[in-house]
Amino acid sequence: MYEELETIKDKCHKCNKCALSKTRTNVVFSDGIANNKLMLVGEAPGYWEDQKGKPFVGKAGQLLDKIFNCVGLSREKDVYICNTIKCRPPENRNPLPEEKEACREFLDAQIEILKPKIILICGSVALNSLLPNEGGITKVRGKWFEGPYGAKMMPIFHPSYLLRNDSREKGSPKWLTWQDIKEIKRVYDEL
Ligand code: URA
Ligand code: URA
Helix, strand or coil: CCHHHHHHHHHHHCCCCCCHHHHCCCCCCCEECCCCCEEEEECCCCHHHHHHCCCCCCHHHHHHHHHHHHCCCCCCCCCEEEECCCCCCHHHCCCCHHHHHHHHHHHHHHHHHHCCCEEEEECHHHHHHHCCCCCCHHHHCCCCEECHHHCEEEEECCHHHHHHCCCCCCCCHHHHHHHHHHHHHHHHHHC
């Protein structure tokens, strides 16, 4: 169904447009299921993602899976998962502007081919790429924004941030994310 995506993936796997191509173990293009409903865009591959060639497979990824599972969504059936850049920055530093720019065509192609109705913008790096002028993650998380091809986009906290903030009290990052995922599921069910 999404043959174009395979073509882009092949191109991405051979990409050497930025210096990360020299230090990567694997290109991390996507995981989950190609679909036109729900996409999540994270930051960049970390150690385990680089090792395995799949996004969100470390600790943050396990928490992300739990968050989706809480509302009956799963990466095997419902969600397409990718990152703003496809290769791991050394020591997991933030991606450099030139790395994001070199990699942007792949993210744009993923969005253009799938035309997802909902795009979850996961964490501040993805926010900076997709909604650079709306303010910080704490201000905009949980709000809907208009995205490309009529998508609804919602910024959410990054699971790594939730791992560093363990409280579940009302108003805490975890509690807020629980509100967000319920709202996301509500809109998803109306698609
Ligand atoms: N964090 C991300 O933003 N993406 C991954 O793929 C893994 C951790
Ligand atoms: N700060 C970040 O960098 N990411 C989040 O998701 C929240 C706070």
